[in-house]
Amino acid sequence: MDKEQFLSVKNSLPPHVKLVAVTKTHPPETVLEAYRLGHKIFGENKVQELVAKQQVLPGDIEWHLIGHLQTNKVKFIVPFISMIQSVDSLKLMQVINSEAAKIDRVINCLLEFHIAGEETKFGLNMDEARKILESDEYKAMKNVRICGVMGMASFTSDRNQIRKEFRSLVEIFQTLRSDYFADSEYFREISMGMSGDYKIAIEEGATIVRLGTILFGERIK
Numbered sequence: 001m002d003k004e005q006f007l008s009v010k011n012s013l014p015p016h017v018k019l020v021a022v023t024k025t026h027p028p029e030t031v032l033e034a035y036r037l038g039h040k041i042f043g044e045n046k047v048q049e050l051v052a053k054q055q056v057l058p059g060d061i062e063w064h065l066i067g068h069l070q071t072n073k074v075k076f077i078v079p080f081i082s083m084i085q086s087v088d089s090l091k092l093m094q095v096i097n098s099e100a101a102k103i104d105r106v107i108n109c110l111l112e113f114h115i116a117g118e119e120t121k122f123g124l125n126m127d128e129a130r131k132i133l134e135s136d137e138y139k140a141m142k143n144v145r146i147c148g149v150m151g152m153a154s155f156t157s158d159r160n161q162i163r164k165e166f167r168s169l170v171e172i173f174q175t176l177r178s179d180y181f182a183d184s185e186y187f188r189e190i191s192m193g194m195s196g197d198y199k200i201a202i203e204e205g206a207t208i209v210r211l212g213t214i215l216f217g218e219r220i221k
């Protein structure tokens with residue numbers, strides 16, 4: 001990796017924006033290089049790859065899962081994960097809650113919303129989120145902590161479209177905060193922005209950006 005590039009992007013971010021360095025497809029050595037530059041927050045999108053890296057890398061790394069999570073894989077990450085950014089169903093939350101209860105952890109989660117105009121497979125809409133948050137099952141959960149929202153904009157060169165989608169996520173965040181989390185000190189994160197669109201995301205209010213390519217170069221196929 002190019003250390004100058006890593007540091008110049010990282011240092012260009014406003015202090016209130018947290019950088020999740022996305023290392024998917026890159027070897028543990030790449031994570032370690034960034035770690036040695038003082039970076040501690042990394043994101044992976046696949047459980048198997050995440051666990052393999054976590055096992056060989058320093059224990060004080062904060063790992064974020066940013067990709068779709070299957071319920072049968074929850075148990076592999078619950079012991080160490082800092083945040084699951086891709087929570088998109090009540091069923092998944094129930095499994096996270098019960099696995100976390102077994103080891104007495106509380107897992108930080110973001111609700112993933114489908115904000116892109118294009119067809120993508122994952123993410124909630126507002127109705128689905130309301131249904132979850134109003135359910136007795138959710139209200140009884142003691143080991144899941146919802147810290148905010150996550151979303152991905154369309155893969156398009158239309159900057160206005162991207163901005164519109166980010167604005168819709170901010171609106172969702174604000175609505176949820178006032179309707180369900182007015183008393184929560186934890187509900188404060190808006191995770192949006194990748195290498196191609198993070199500047200727009202920050203202008204629109206991102207508190208977390210998830211950057212891979214711009215930090216580490218093209219992914220390894």
Ligand SMILES: *Cc1c(COP(=O)(O)O)cnc(C)c1O
Nearest residue numbers: 022045066194195210211212213
């Ligand atoms: C891969 C990935 C990123 C990082 O993408 P880049 O364009 O390489 O910065 C961010 N978020 C999610 C959910 C991803 O899967």
